Amino acid sequence: MARDATAEVLGEICPHYEAAFEVLGRRWTGLIITSLVDGPRRFSEIGGAVDGLSDRMLSQRLTELEESGIVTRSVDTESRPVAVTYNLTAKGLALKPAFEALQSWAEEWMAIPAITT
Amino acid sequence: MARDATAEVLGEICPHYEAAFEVLGRRWTGLIITSLVDGPRRFSEIGGAVDGLSDRMLSQRLTELEESGIVTRSVDTESRPVAVTYNLTAKGLALKPAFEALQSWAEEWMAIPAITT
Numbered sequence: 001m002a003r004d005a006t007a008e009v010l011g012e013i014c015p016h017y018e019a020a021f022e023v024l025g026r027r028w029t030g031l032i033i034t035s036l037v038d039g040p041r042r043f044s045e046i047g048g049a050v051d052g053l054s055d056r057m058l059s060q061r062l063t064e065l066e067e068s069g070i071v072t073r074s075v076d077t078e079s080r081p082v083a084v085t086y087n088l089t090a091k092g093l094a095l096k097p098a099f100e101a102l103q104s105w106a107e108e109w110m111a112i113p114a115i116t117t
Numbered sequence: 118m119a120r121d122a123t124a125e126v127l128g129e130i131c132p133h134y135e136a137a138f139e140v141l142g143r144r145w146t147g148l149i150i151t152s153l154v155d156g157p158r159r160f161s162e163i164g165g166a167v168d169g170l171s172d173r174m175l176s177q178r179l180t181e182l183e184e185s186g187i188v189t190r191s192v193d194t195e196s197r198p199v200a201v202t203y204n205l206t207a208k209g210l211a212l213k214p215a216f217e218a219l220q221s222w223a224e225e226w227m228a229i230p231a232i233t234t
Contacts, residue, residue, distance in 0.1 A: 013148055013166055020223035021147045030138045031130055049130055091226045098218035105215055106137035109208045 023068045024095075028053050028061050033070065033092060034099055040074070040087040062086060070095070140185045141212075145170050145178050150187065150209060151216055157191070157204035179203060187212070 024030060028050065035041060035049040047058050065071035070092040076083040088095075141147060145167060152158060152166040164175050182188035187209040193200040205212075 013151055013168075014220065014223070016223040016227040017151070017220050018148060018168060019227045020219060021145075024219075025142060025144055025147050027142055028138075030142050031135060034130055034134070051130075051135060094222055094226055095219075098215055098222055101215035101218050102137060102141075102212075103131065103134050105211055106131070106133040109211060110133045110136040110140075 023064070023070070026061070026064070028057060029065065030099070030102075032058065032061050032065065033088065033095060034103075036071065036086060036088045036092065037096055037099065040085040042083065042085055046086065065092070140181070140187070143178070143181070145174060146182065147216070147219075149175065149178050149182065150205065150212060151220075153188065153203060153205045153209065154213055154216065157202040159200065159202055163203065182209070 031050045032046060035046050047053055047055060062071060066073055069089055072087050072089055074085050074087065148167045149163060152163050164170055164172060179188060183190060186206055189204050189206055191202050
């Protein structure tokens with residue numbers, strides 16, 4: 001959709017962008033998406049990759065991300081126990097460049113406690 | 118199964134990146150930073166650029182961003198009334214590529230209905 005030139009002159013923020021932050025600007029959401037960038041994961045694998053994230057919150061965020069079309073949930077009923085995995089959609093994968101840029105910024109600018117590698 | 122092999126190489130998320138989301142992954146923060154990308158603004162100008170943002174919340178977010186070294190506050194005591202402006206630091210300006218990538222994503226994907234596969 002064409003951007004509104006008037007809004008741009010007045011310095012208002014593009015509504016698509018506001019809508020994006022409405023979804024992405026929530027605690028844990030960015031980290032959950034990042035944990036799926038390299039491929040599908042089970043619920044417990046996502047929880048294990050994100051420090052301090054409770055199962056209840058993870059469940060809520062995954063539901064929001066499904067509703068936004070960023071994540072899909074797949075159930076493999078043939079495996080025992082039934083395997084449920086989460087994966088990024090094309091829309092979710094398209095976030096990769098933005099998240100990579102954010103990671104570069106974080107590495108350069110964010111001070112953190114001593115890391116053990 | 119292939120999934121088990123994948124699980125073995127899944128690492129934890131970089132702590133710098135977690136720290137970044139700790140600051141940036143808060144409601145309004147991304148939009149406030151975006152409103153400052155083109156130069157310093159007064160409090161009321163930032164509030165005017167971000168729909169639905171209350172003065173109280175803006176004040177809280179600006180304080181957090183000052184504490185994180187992303188925004189600076191300048192007071193021009195010679196002007197009447199005293200002019201208080203907010204500006205991005207070098208650390209804040211360095212977010213520009215990430216936010217531009219996010220804006221491209223928003224323009225491409227937030228306007229269309231969610232895809233479910």
